[in-house]
Amino acid sequence: MSLVSFSYSLAIAKLFSKKYAYGIDANQELLAYGTSNLFGSFFSCFICSTAISRTLVGEAAGTKTQLMSLVQCVVMLLVLLFMGSLFRSTQVTVLAVIVVVNVKNMFKQFAELKPLWRISKIDFVIWWVTFVAVFLLGLDIGLGTGMAFCLLTVLFRSQRPATTLLGQVPNCDIYRDLHNYKAAQEIPSVKIFRFDMSLFFSNCDHFKTSLYSQTGVDPVVLLAQRKKAEDERKKLEKKRAKEAKKVSEDGKEIVELDGFIPMEVEEPPVPEVKTVILDCGPFNFLDSVAVNTLTQVHKDYKSVGVRFLLAHCKANIRDQLVSCGFFENIECDNLFISVHDAVLFSLAEDAKDEATDPEREPQEDGDAADITHIEMESEI
Numbered sequence: 001m002s003l004v005s006f007s008y009s010l011a012i013a014k015l016f017s018k019k020y021a022y023g024i025d026a027n028q029e030l031l032a033y034g035t036s037n038l039f040g041s042f043f044s045c046f047i048c049s050t051a052i053s054r055t056l057v058g059e060a061a062g063t064k065t066q067l068m069s070l071v072q073c074v075v076m077l078l079v080l081l082f083m084g085s086l087f088r089s090t091q092v093t094v095l096a097v098i099v100v101v102n103v104k105n106m107f108k109q110f111a112e113l114k115p116l117w118r119i120s121k122i123d124f125v126i127w128w129v130t131f132v133a134v135f136l137l138g139l140d141i142g143l144g145t146g147m148a149f150c151l152l153t154v155l156f157r158s159q160r161p162a163t164t165l166l167g168q169v170p171n172c173d174i175y176r177d178l179h180n181y182k183a184a185q186e187i188p189s190v191k192i193f194r195f196d197m198s199l200f201f202s203n204c205d206h207f208k209t210s211l212y213s214q215t216g217v218d219p220v221v222l223l224a225q226r227k228k229a230e231d232e233r234k235k236l237e238k239k240r241a242k243e244a245k246k247v248s249e250d251g252k253e254i255v256e257l258d259g260f261i262p263m264e265v266e267e268p269p270v271p272e273v274k275t276v277i278l279d280c281g282p283f284n285f286l287d288s289v290a291v292n293t294l295t296q297v298h299k300d301y302k303s304v305g306v307r308f309l310l311a312h313c314k315a316n317i318r319d320q321l322v323s324c325g326f327f328e329n330i331e332c333d334n335l336f337i338s339v340h341d342a343v344l345f346s347l348a349e350d351a352k353d354e355a356t357d358p359e360r361e362p363q364e365d366g367d368a369a370d371i372t373h374i375e376m377e378s379e380i
Contacts, residue, residue, distance in 0.1 A: 005049035161197035173340035219300035275346035
């Protein structure tokens, strides 16, 4: 009852504060109602709350201060003691008209539904759910239902926030959403992933699923494919040890067995993406489940030969990662102050790997131009 009464009173206070252009401090209002209810509980008083009908009637009469309540109490006391018999023959409908005329401004809020639909469809649904619940179930249960439904929408939205891949805007070190910015260009062999909400227990599964699907590198699937290819290779080697003839055609291994159809030995899949960069800018806090998730993602990517880098972390996020021992098993070189620094580091590491790879063909001029182009953009 106290929460419902406070919510109801705060809603009326915000209505008049908007009309008369003054501010409302919800914490101060809660402290005032809490103190009043605490004091009144010693004298078996009712819960403090506002009365919309008397408030609107007083506002229409031109009252400006809380002294209105004292005057109303005195008038009501006089009516009950001395003038009650004068209103005995007055019909209830006459008294109802007084209230309806003064609450007509409340019904004008229906005009706000159309712009509310354009601004936020979820808020539009919350408005109608609360209205119907109050109309059918009463004020206390209806407001409680509206508050519970509002909390559910917040929970659902926090579980599945927006995710996106970032690309580099030409000639600068700015990275933007590839879907919304057509000028943004994806960097070869690098995927930059952004999760537009703090990471905590309720959205960790969505984070991993979105990360693996949008980057196109799912370590679990890759490891399963590699294991399957390795099992097939071992199986064919056992058969070849018995009776097999090995023939080489076009650089592929083919095993021919008596009475068997030739079978190709497929090479384990190698991901084209060499680096996955996580933009941690939207992160405001992490919980223990989130830290464990980041650790597991790093291990999964490392197992398939993909670098997993963290970039653009806030100071409190870095301190939290250090305090929880995140960098005890993960190198500190995986943390960068900006996304652009992480990209340059990734390109430099790829260039080192290409230079030390004896089986790699000499780099074409086009590839060299691409890397030089990005380096030149970084200097600009």
